[in-house]
Amino acid sequence: MTDRSSLREQRRSEFVTTAMRVFDRKGAANTSLRDVIRAMNHGKGVGMSVFYYYFKSKDDLIDACVRTYLASYVDNVVDILQNPDLSVQEALDDICPHLVRAIWKMDVIFADKANWYNYLSTNSNVMEGFVRQIIDPLSKALDRWLDRDDLPQTQLIQTAGTRTVAWLMADGLSSIVSNGRGAAGNPQIREVVRQRVRESVSFFSQLLGLPLKPPAIALS
Amino acid sequence: MTDRSSLREQRRSEFVTTAMRVFDRKGAANTSLRDVIRAMNHGKGVGMSVFYYYFKSKDDLIDACVRTYLASYVDNVVDILQNPDLSVQEALDDICPHLVRAIWKMDVIFADKANWYNYLSTNSNVMEGFVRQIIDPLSKALDRWLDRDDLPQTQLIQTAGTRTVAWLMADGLSSIVSNGRGAAGNPQIREVVRQRVRESVSFFSQLLGLPLKPPAIALS
Numbered sequence: 001m002t003d004r005s006s007l008r009e010q011r012r013s014e015f016v017t018t019a020m021r022v023f024d025r026k027g028a029a030n031t032s033l034r035d036v037i038r039a040m041n042h043g044k045g046v047g048m049s050v051f052y053y054y055f056k057s058k059d060d061l062i063d064a065c066v067r068t069y070l071a072s073y074v075d076n077v078v079d080i081l082q083n084p085d086l087s088v089q090e091a092l093d094d095i096c097p098h099l100v101r102a103i104w105k106m107d108v109i110f111a112d113k114a115n116w117y118n119y120l121s122t123n124s125n126v127m128e129g130f131v132r133q134i135i136d137p138l139s140k141a142l143d144r145w146l147d148r149d150d151l152p153q154t155q156l157i158q159t160a161g162t163r164t165v166a167w168l169m170a171d172g173l174s175s176i177v178s179n180g181r182g183a184a185g186n187p188q189i190r191e192v193v194r195q196r197v198r199e200s201v202s203f204f205s206q207l208l209g210l211p212l213k214p215p216a217i218a219l220s
Numbered sequence: 221m222t223d224r225s226s227l228r229e230q231r232r233s234e235f236v237t238t239a240m241r242v243f244d245r246k247g248a249a250n251t252s253l254r255d256v257i258r259a260m261n262h263g264k265g266v267g268m269s270v271f272y273y274y275f276k277s278k279d280d281l282i283d284a285c286v287r288t289y290l291a292s293y294v295d296n297v298v299d300i301l302q303n304p305d306l307s308v309q310e311a312l313d314d315i316c317p318h319l320v321r322a323i324w325k326m327d328v329i330f331a332d333k334a335n336w337y338n339y340l341s342t343n344s345n346v347m348e349g350f351v352r353q354i355i356d357p358l359s360k361a362l363d364r365w366l367d368r369d370d371l372p373q374t375q376l377i378q379t380a381g382t383r384t385v386a387w388l389m390a391d392g393l394s395s396i397v398s399n400g401r402g403a404a405g406n407p408q409i410r411e412v413v414r415q416r417v418r419e420s421v422s423f424f425s426q427l428l429g430l431p432l433k434p435p436a437i438a439l440s
Contacts, residue, residue, distance in 0.1 A: 159422040203380040
C-alpha cells in the first residue's frame, strides 16, 4: 500500500468510527451526513467537501461501516473457533459477546427491514463472503468436538455432515438476527438483543442435540 | 384482464412450458434460445422475432420459468399445510414430491451456483416473496400440531415461537437445497435429489424434536 492510499484508508476509517458512534445514538436512518461531519475531528467537525473526497455518498459510508464491522466480527469468531482447547459451551460463551455486539451494530445501521433488504439486494455478495469465512472453521470445530465426544452424533450430522450443519447454523442465526425490527432508539433494545441471543442459543441446542446455556450478557 | 393481455399471458406460458421441457434435457445454461424456439409449436418452431415480441431476453424467459414454477409449488405446499386433518408426517409425505420437483427444476434452471447467485442478486425479492407466502400457513400448522400434541413443546419453540421456527425451517431448507451443485446432465441426479430430501427431513426432525421418516420418492 502506498503512503497515499494508506492515508486514504486512515481517513476513511476515522469517518467510519465517528459514524458508528453517532449511529449508536439514533440509528443510521435518523442520522444526517451533517451530524457525522460535525462529530468528526474530535467534535470540531470537517467540511462536507472533505467527506465527499473520501466517500461517494451516505450509502458508501454505511457500506464501509458494515464491512469494517463485520470483518472484525468474523476475525474474532474465527479465532475462537480455531482454539482447540474450548468446549462447545466455552466457544459459545466467548462468541456471544461478539454476537451481541454484531446484532446491536447491525440494528443501529439498519433500523428497519426495508433498509436491510435494500442493502442486501445490492451487496448480497458482501454478506455471503463473511458467512463463508465462518463456515470452514465452524465445520472444522464441529468435527473436532465430534471426535472428542463433546457433541453427539445426531441423525442430522450423520445424514448431512458437519459442513451442511455449519451452513444451517449460520443461516439460521442470520434468520433470527435479521427477523427482529430495528432496535436503534428502542427503549427495549437490551431486552430485544437478549431475546435474540436466547433464541439463537436455543436454536443451536436443538440443532446440535446438545443443551447449551445462554451466557450472561452484559449490555452497557 | 383484457383479451389482448390474456392472449399475451397464454403465449408467454407456451414459451415457459416449452422451455422447461427443453431445459430438463440439458439445463438452461446449455440450452440456446434457438433450441427453445425450435421446440415451440409442437416442434414446428416459431421465428425468433416472435420470441422477442413476448420476452426481452433469455434471462427474461428464465425469470418467467422460475416465477411460474415457484408459484405452483407454493400453491401446492400451502394447500397441504392448510389441511387440518394431516399429521406432521402426513403433511411431510404430501409435500415431499413437490419439494423434489422444486429441487429438480431449480437445478435444471440454475445448473451451477454462479447462475443461481446471479439470479438472486437481481431477484432476491422474488424468492423472498415466495418464502413469505409459506411462512404464515406453516406457523399456523405448527400451532395446530402443538395444540394436538402432534409436535413436542421444545425449548426452541418455547423460546422462539412457531413463527421463528417456521422461518428457520424455510431458511434451512433453502440452504440445503441450494447447497448442492447443479444436477442437470449429472448422471447421479436421482441420488443427488434423494440425498437432499433426506438431509431436509433430517433437519426438520432435529429442529422439531420429532423423528420423521423420509418418504419414498419416485423419480421418473
